[in-house]
Amino acid sequence: MSKFIIQGGSKLSGTIEVKGAKNLALKIIPASILSSSPITITNLPNIEDVNKSLELIESLGGKVERSSNSCTIDTSNIKNAKLDNHLAGQFRASIMFTAPLLARFGKVEFPHPGGCVLGAGGRPIDLFLDGFAAFGAKISLNERSYIIEAPILVGCEFFFNIVSVTATESMLMCACLAKGTTTLKNCAMEPEIIALANYLTEMGVKISGIGSPTMIIEGITNINAGVFDVIPDRIEAGTFAIMAALTKSNIKITNCNPKHLEILLNIFKKQEIVFETADTSIEIFPTETIKPYGIKTHEYPGFPTDLQPPFTLLATQANGTTLVHETIYDQRLLFTDMLNHMGADIITFDPHRVRVTGPTKLYGHKLISPDLRAGITLILAGLIATGTTQIDNIYQVDRGYENIDQRLKALGANITRVE
Numbered sequence: 001m002s003k004f005i006i007q008g009g010s011k012l013s014g015t016i017e018v019k020g021a022k023n024l025a026l027k028i029i030p031a032s033i034l035s036s037s038p039i040t041i042t043n044l045p046n047i048e049d050v051n052k053s054l055e056l057i058e059s060l061g062g063k064v065e066r067s068s069n070s071c072t073i074d075t076s077n078i079k080n081a082k083l084d085n086h087l088a089g090q091f092r093a094s095i096m097f098t099a100p101l102l103a104r105f106g107k108v109e110f111p112h113p114g115g116c117v118l119g120a121g122g123r124p125i126d127l128f129l130d131g132f133a134a135f136g137a138k139i140s141l142n143e144r145s146y147i148i149e150a151p152i153l154v155g156c157e158f159f160f161n162i163v164s165v166t167a168t169e170s171m172l173m174c175a176c177l178a179k180g181t182t183t184l185k186n187c188a189m190e191p192e193i194i195a196l197a198n199y200l201t202e203m204g205v206k207i208s209g210i211g212s213p214t215m216i217i218e219g220i221t222n223i224n225a226g227v228f229d230v231i232p233d234r235i236e237a238g239t240f241a242i243m244a245a246l247t248k249s250n251i252k253i254t255n256c257n258p259k260h261l262e263i264l265l266n267i268f269k270k271q272e273i274v275f276e277t278a279d280t281s282i283e284i285f286p287t288e289t290i291k292p293y294g295i296k297t298h299e300y301p302g303f304p305t306d307l308q309p310p311f312t313l314l315a316t317q318a319n320g321t322t323l324v325h326e327t328i329y330d331q332r333l334l335f336t337d338m339l340n341h342m343g344a345d346i347i348t349f350d351p352h353r354v355r356v357t358g359p360t361k362l363y364g365h366k367l368i369s370p371d372l373r374a375g376i377t378l379i380l381a382g383l384i385a386t387g388t389t390q391i392d393n394i395y396q397v398d399r400g401y402e403n404i405d406q407r408l409k410a411l412g413a414n415i416t417r418v419e
């Protein structure tokens with residue numbers, strides 16, 4: 001298993017370019033199934049979860065032509081709507097294949113999806129099943145798979161009891177090929193959902209309310225396909241901004257959209273972190289004393305749960321106490337134990353709330369990356385720790401951050417990948 005060895009304390013500086021958004025790439029790849037015409041995807045991040053999604057397309061019978069940051073997908077030859085159990089079981093975003101397969105073929109068979117386990121009972125898919133049923137699908141379950149069948153999807157009114165990114169995107173995709181009008185209520189509003197909905201509109205579907213909690217979709221029978229440029233990854237951009245503040249470095253983050261990080265940048269102002277934004281970049285300047293500022297994770301445009309782990313690390317270097325309230329997942333604060341092993345002062349009140357007191361010196365440690373966002377956070381912790389940090393199970397980080405070691409090295413970090 002690969003690992004990273006990090007010698008802490010190097011000063012970082014320079015420019016780092018943000019890659020395409022993982023959480024959009026993982027939706028537009030399966031969305032290619034909605035149309036039998038080929039789609040070209042540009043600004044595609046070269047990450048493990050994208051590789052897995054493209055493998056899944058191929059395992060279904062689709063054709064993929066790939067260069068490192070783009071691909072063309074032709075799904076005209078897909079005949080089979082059964083997801084490979086082994087592949088799909090390896091990553092959570094395999095669930096994104098279910099709606100487009102159901103919408104195009106009237107049937108889909110899939111295992112419970114894998115990926116980061118962040119909730120006490122794993123990550124549920126009840127919203128998907130309820131949504132499919134609302135479109136008229138019949139749901140059955142055998143030992144290993146869910147089987148969803150609906151020769152015709154019928155437009156419906158569906159209310160999401162929990163605001164969910166992937167469930168919103170999935171029901172949007174069903175609605176595109178459903179007969180009649182669908183009204184989706186209490187939708188998630190993430191920029192990646194807006195980008196997907198805008199693309200589907202360009203491809204001929206009528207969608208109103210994009211970017212609001214209620215979307216109304218008029219289904220059509222044939223969806224076109226064209227070129228799709230993946231928007232920049234706001235989570236990667238935010239992580240790099242936090243890294244710059246944490247390491248007290250001057251770093252310019254390019255190819256990003258600062259408007260998608262409004263809440264983080266507002267909080268930076270409160271913390272007296274010095275930065276400047278332009279249309280597609282954020283430059284962070286070294287700030288000696290960082291003020292504490294509490295956060296509560298929330299669906300967009302609130303504080304993203306995916307930035308909570310690096311922000312919690314930043315709080316260990318702020319001058320005072322910070323309350324971190326994680327509302328989305330109940331296992332997303334467990335990694336704070338590892339920060340405590342490194343010297344942090346973090347007290348857990350309950351699975352959703354911790355109090356961080358800073359600033360504390362961190363010391364190198366041997367750690368295992370538990371999941372994607374905690375994994376990148378441990379790397380950042382290693383950058384400011386005294387001594388050597390070893391992080392095992394870095395596959396978890398490669399799932400979502402392209403070539404992270406080389407990109408951090410280019411800024412001056414002392415990080416080595418050991419295979």
Ligand code: UD1
Nearest residue numbers: 023093119124125126127128162163164165166167306328
């Ligand atoms: C997406 C993102 C992930 C991010 C998360 C929250 C992708 C590939 N992943 O994950 O990076 O952390 O949004 O911003 O886009 N839930 C249910 N039943 C369901 C589905 C979800 O109860 O059927 C719950 C989840 O357990 C969680 C909440 O809804 O508590 C939000 O999860 P959701 O938005 O669905 O997260 P994902 O879409 O899986």
